[in-house]
Amino acid sequence: xxNARKRIIxxxxxxxxxxxxxxxxxxxxxxxxxxxxxxxxxxxELGMTVIDTAEMYGEGKSEEMVGxxxxxxxxxVFLVSKVYPHNxxxxxxxxxxxxxxxxxxxxFLDLYLLHWRGSVPLKDVVEGMEQLKEEGxxxxxxxxxxxxxxxxxxxxxxxxxxxxINQVLYHLGSRGIEYELIPWHESHQIPLMAYSPLAQGGDxxxxxxxSASVNEIGEKYGASPQxxxxxxxxxxxxxxAIPKSGNPTHTASNGASVEINFTEEELKExxxxxxxxxxxxSLDII
Ligand code: NDP
Numbered sequence: 579x580x581n582a583r584k585r586i587i588x589x590x591x592x593x594x595x596x597x598x599x600x601x602x603x604x605x606x607x608x609x610x611x612x613x614x615x616x617x618x619x620x621x622x623e624l625g626m627t628v629i630d631t632a633e634m635y636g637e638g639k640s641e642e643m644v645g646x647x648x649x650x651x652x653x654x655v656f657l658v659s660k661v662y663p664h665n666x667x668x669x670x671x672x673x674x675x676x677x678x679x680x681x682x683x684x685x686f687l688d689l690y691l692l693h694w695r696g697s698v699p700l701k702d703v704v705e706g707m708e709q710l711k712e713e714g715x716x717x718x719x720x721x722x723x724x725x726x727x728x729x730x731x732x733x734x735x736x737x738x739x740x741x742x743i744n745q746v747l748y749h750l751g752s753r754g755i756e757y758e759l760i761p762w763h764e765s766h767q768i769p770l771m772a773y774s775p776l777a778q779g780g781d782x783x784x785x786x787x788x789s790a791s792v793n794e795i796g797e798k799y800g801a802s803p804q805x806x807x808x809x810x811x812x813x814x815x816x817x818x819a820i821p822k823s824g825n826p827t828h829t830a831s832n833g834a835s836v837e838i839n840f841t842e843e844e845l846k847e848x849x850x851x852x853x854x855x856x857x858x859x860s861l862d863i864i
Contacts, residue, residue, distance in 0.1 A: 584836070586769040586818045588742045590718060594656060596812040597836055598628025599829070600773065600822035605643030606636045614824040615647040621823075622654055624833035630745070630771070630820045632660035632693055633678050641681035649683060657682065658689040660722060660745075663696020671706035675715050690716040691745055694723040694863070704737040718742045722773075725861040726762040733766070741768060747862045748772035748817070750792070750810050751782045753854035754862055764816060774864055775811035775819035776804055791851035795844050805831060809838035810848060 585593045599621045604614045618629065629648070631640045641659060648655055659682065665674035675690060690710065692703055707719035720743035721732065732738040744763065748755055749772070763770050777783040786792060787803040796806045811819040823829045840848075 586816055588718070589740075589768055590742060592656075592718070592742075594628055594818060595625050595836075596818045597626045597808065597833065598630060598656070598658075598771075598818060598820040599626045600820040601629065601631045601640045601644055602635050602822055603640075604635070604822065604824050605639035605641075610824055611643060611646075613826065614643060617824050617826045617829045618644070618647040619651065620826050621829045621833060622648075622651060624830065625836075626829070626833055627654060628656045628658060628818070628820065630658045630773075631682070632691075633665070633674060634660065634662055634693060638677070638681050641678055645681055645683035652684055656688040657684060658691065659687050660691040660693040663692065663694055663698060666692055666696065666698045666703045666706060668702050668706045668709070671703075671710065672713075672715075675710055679715060686714060687716045688718070689742065690719045691722045691743075692719075695721075695728055700728075700732055700738070701735050704732070704735050704740075708737050708740065720744060720771075722746065723861065723863050726758045729759075729762060729766075729768075743769050743771050745771040745773055745820075747774050747864060748811060748819070749775050749777045749786070750807055750848060750852045751777050751786050752862045753852070754859040756854040757856070757858055759861070760814065760817070767816075769816040769818065772811045772817055772819040775821050776807050778864070786852070789851055791847050795840070795847065798844075799838050801835065801838055802831060804828075805835035805838060808832055808835040809840065812836070813840055813845070 587593050631644050659678045661674050710716045720741050722745035724744050777786055792803045792806050796803050821832045
């Protein structure tokens with residue numbers, strides 16, 4: 579388990595750390611901007627070098643903030659952005675990508691994701707992505723919010739096998755992907771990127787954070803419940819996570835959670851407290 583958790587390997591051989599950083603809801607509030615920038619840069623220093631954004635986040639404000647945060651450290655970062663499904667046609671994807679590059683003040687994306695499946699045929703999305711690769715605007719591409727049948731369909735399309743990752747919701751309180759999607763990804767050796775690994779805010783988040791099992795295990799490691807949730811989200815091989823924090827203290831604590839390696843007993847205890855469904859469920863999406 580200890581080794582499995584340190585890195586994931588993309589199909590093209592690229593190795594990525596198990597923890598990166600999300601940026602949804604960042605960049606919206608100018609009064610928070612300096613602190614958010616500080617948090618992201620600290621995260622990079624601590625090894626959380628995968629940064630995830632999207633043209634959707636604040637309609638470009640998140641990408642602009644990320645561009646500012648990374649201006650002198652771009653080469654230390656694996657930069658990920660996402661295209662709206664309605665911009666993913668062959669006609670529109672180039673302009674959408676160029677707009678993201680301009681806001682991010684960079685010449686290329688390390689990874690470009692289809693944010694979710696829309697009405698553009700997957701064949702056209704793949705061709706558009708491959709074209710962007712040829713033009714050097716992106717290094718590689720992947721998808722987000724795809725279930726196993728969508729992944730199967732994607733891989734049946736010429737070029738679809740170049741998909742490098744699928745970014746989906748995954749945390750201790752939402753384990754539906756363990757039934758079908760994780761096994762599918764394991765058998766195809768395509769990793770997963772877990773979003774909302776802290777279950778965002780809200781009721782479910784409070785239920786997880788106040789759980790006796792989470793807190794007792796946390797005490798053993800001198801870890802916060804958030805650190806337990808993060809360590810859990812990345813405990814399986816081939817799954818990394820992208821917690822979001824605009825607070826440097828939280829970022830530092832998130833970064834340290836990679837050090838936690840659960841025992842089998844602890845994993846069983848968390849299974850008892852928050853069981854995975856034993857039947858197929860539709861993909862949880864935010
Ligand atoms: P997360 O599960 O990462 O939770 C973020 C919340 O947790 C924020 O309120 C943050 O507040 C708080 N937080 C973070 N670290 C700590 C800590 N150590 N202690 C206490 N509170 C903490 O939710 P997100 O939905 O943001 O998911 C992460 C990322 O995944 C997104 O930012 C985005 O990049 C991506 N995503 C992708 C989606 C998709 O459809 N592909 C959908 C949703 C998210 P604070 O900033 O104050 O620390």
